[in-house]
């Protein structure tokens with residue numbers, strides 16, 4: 001039902017990073033995500049076959065004899081609901097909030113990743129967080145994304161001296177793959193002792209920019225910048241998480257009855273560096289395949305369980321003070337940004353591991369508040385990022401190690417895997433060869 005932008009009846013196609021041709025549809029100028037989400041929400045409610053529970057936070061999966069049999073959720077009034085099911089699909093999005101500067105919404109706290117891990121599912125490629133080169137440089141959370149389509153329309157990236165530093169650095173200049181642009185930005189930061197560069201669209205037609213990028217244009221205006229006449233400060237921000245619950249191409253995780261799709265999953269199609277706009281395509285293709293597989297599974301699966309054991313401890317969980325939770329979330333994102341962010345090295349990663357350990361040790365077990373549960377999910381994801389980033393002694397795609405700057409195919413044409421040891425509860429790290 002999404003109405004994509006057309007000219008003379010034909011879809012208008014845009015070009016983004018590392019694309020060799022214009023192939024990206026858009027809607028409402030640069031409001032594609034919002035238009036797509038509204039169309040999906042309308043379709044979901046119009047059919048009358050889907051029961052929708054909004055503002056309900058899923059806090060964990062229910063397990064019975066190694067099979068996922070439902071989920072436990074927390075409602076807006078603090079009430080707990082047990083939903084028993086023959087199959088559960090995790091589609092909780094990404095985990096950009098692990099970092100301080102992110103384009104991801106506040107809810108992108110890796111809940112699906114953390115729940116899958118607790119349920120015993122294998123997580124894959126957790127070290128691969130993609131940073132988008134051109135997020136608006138500011139302290140806001142989340143920050144405003146300055147879409148790659150701007151560079152697709154001809155906007156430049158400039159350093160403080162006004163030089164287009166991507167020209168001569170890569171044949172595609174500003175439209176090089178995201179990891180390449182970020183790597184070169186990082187060099188400029190080190191050379192010029194700065195933490196941002198400039199997006200320049202001043203040479204493009206102002207009327208066209210306002211019509212094609214209304215969201216960016218008004219977003220910048222609200223922040224005191226004019227896209228058409230001013231240089232815009234930009235810096236990389238965590239944007240897309242490649243790590244996720246390992247699935248096959250039918251959405252099946254390694255836990256019977258548990259499925260995953262979208263950013264929570266790792267189906268493997270993006271390699272080590274997702275191309276612009278391939279995420280929504282992934283959702284479209286593998287979301288539909290997951291539904292087809294569910295139809296098959298439900299015709300052969302055991303009936304839903306009628307009772308499920310909850311592992312509740314006798315201790316009264318008082319949880320942590322709200323201020324401590326907020327402060328801890330900031331501290332976690334700060335540690336990850338500083339020590340295990342865009343460019344990593346062994347010393348930094350080890351320090352991050354120690355800092356996360358100290359943070360975990362300083363917290364009481366979480367009480368029943370969304371903020372606390374999100375903090376513990378973020379902590380779980382951050383610990384996996386750190387462990388796998390330390391393991392992968394090479395640079396590949398979005399994983400950059402200053403102490404191992406080259407790609408090492410001989411040793412590392414492999415995925416990293418993490419799972420929870422059911423006996424000890426400790427993480428088990430393994431690697432597996434790439435399937436090509």
Ligand SMILES: Cc1cc2nc3c(=O)[nH]c(=O)nc-3n(C[C@H](O)[C@H](O)[C@H](O)COP(=O)(O)OP(=O)(O)OC[C@H]3O[C@@H](n4cnc5c(N)ncnc54)[C@H](O)[C@@H]3O)c2cc1C
Pocket residue numbers: 032033056057058059091092093094103104105107111112145239240261262263264276277278279280281283
């Ligand atoms: C600013 C921005 C622009 C982007 N632009 C593009 C683009 O142009 N093209 C492209 O391909 N990709 C783009 N992406 C990436 C793409 O939007 C995401 O990868 C994609 O939306 C992920 O879809 P998803 O269904 O996995 O998760 P989401 O769309 O993130 O949905 C996850 C849902 O799960 C809910 N949820 C999370 N945790 C819980 C919980 N514990 N309990 C209950 N509900 C929960 C969330 O509230 C949310 O509604 C963009 C991302 C951002 C941030």
